[in-house]
Amino acid sequence: MENKNIILKVENISKQYRLGIVGTGTLSHDLNRFWHKVRGKEDPYLKVGESNDRSTKGVSEYVWALQDINFEVEAGEVLGIIGKNGAGKSTLLKILSKVTSPTTGSIKSRGRIASLLEVGTGFNPELTGRENIYLNGAILGMTKKEITSKLDEIIEFSGCERYIDTPTKRYSSGMTVRLAFAVAAFLEPEILVVDEVLAVGDAEFQKKAIGKMQDISREGGRTVLFVSHNMAAVRSLCTKGIVLQNGKIVYSGTSDEAVNYYLNNSFDVGKLKLSDRKDRKGNHKLIINDIFIKNSSEIKVGEMHSGEEYKIYLNYVSKEDIDSKQFTVVVQFTDENDELFTTIASDEQGTQFDQINKEGSIVLHIPKLHFREGRYSMHFMISEKLSFNTPHKIIDYLQNAYTIDVIKGDYWNSGVFNRPKGFIQESSIFIQ
Missing domain, CATH: 2.70.50.60 (abc- transporter (atp binding component) like domain)
Incomplete structure (x- = not known):
């Protein structure tokens, strides 16, 4: 990373998966891979496989969830990652968060990476909210003293003070994501990775969370990677954007340019x-x-x-x-x-x-x-x-x-995203 401002550099990242039931008919492939490896040759299955197009039926048992991903992020930037469902966004974040490893390519980064990929990621349901704060802080490499100094701010921001000494298995999904985000944001990672789990929270918390991410990047000089289907949030929060389609980056530019490209071109996919x-x-x-x-x-x-x-x-x-x-x-x-x-x-x-x-x-x-x-x-x-x-x-x-x-959207402007499936009836609910 020659440029001292570059905090994250992704080079030629690809991720291959084998379709079907895990463990069925793979022994011959494993032996073949091993035989090529001991002879110092390339993995024979890296050249096979199809692109990640969920709308078509493939003929290969291998699929590339990501292919040849390259980008750089400077300290303090907020990168929006957008694309249709199945484009590879979450796979990319999991690789960046080291939840899974890439098939090829390398990632160079400076400092701690805190991830908020799914509701309750890294939480032990048997531990209380307070204990999970310390657990997550330790995973991020924080000392107990550092965590304690931030504890009150984390609890206040999450809005879970009343239940902080209750096991998190009794939390609602909204409470869990509130606490998880507060932990990830306040323990001051150099890079914060956020998938669209914020959609679980209500409108008030989403506004707080987006405001906090802006503070982290602008005032704290920290970097945020943000995945969302909410184009308004991407425009307001992000400084740069990349568009993923079928596992490949098809556009990179400012957040406004990336959103416009996505809106103007996503209709062509599978039309x-x-x-x-x-x-x-x-x-x-x-x-x-x-x-x-x-x-x-x-x-x-x-x-x-x-x-x-x-x-x-x-x-x-x-x-x-x-x-x-x-x-x-x-x-x-x-x-x-x-x-x-x-x-x-x-x-x-x-x-x-x-x-x-x-x-x-x-x-x-x-x-x-x-x-x-x-x-x-x-x-x-x-x-x-x-x-x-x-x-x-x-x-x-x-x-x-x-x-x-x-x-899904906030149809009633109530701060709650509507549930999936069906028709929204214009009606009212009241108690008489």
């Missing part, structure tokens, strides 16, 4: 090419040839957050004149079990279209997304319909036209 689909039905007087989603900032996105505003664009090309008064659009969404989730239909809403141009976009405006976290398939039917009681004349009909990933 169906509608022009290649041969399973559509109808007379094809009009064809839907592309589908994409924009958020409230008019940026194309590949993931939607519960409770936020979106527009779904169905681009079309019309081959013949179509009577706009008879033009009907029906869009349906099914869940991961292929069960009908909800239907949006222009004729039910009484929508009348002015005119159908030779090409344009059918726009579905969603002021506030009611979907909970999950994966949904979108189907559409474009048709002509004389009246509500007459059958549709199908123009273009396609099932599984687009896949939508919905990320």
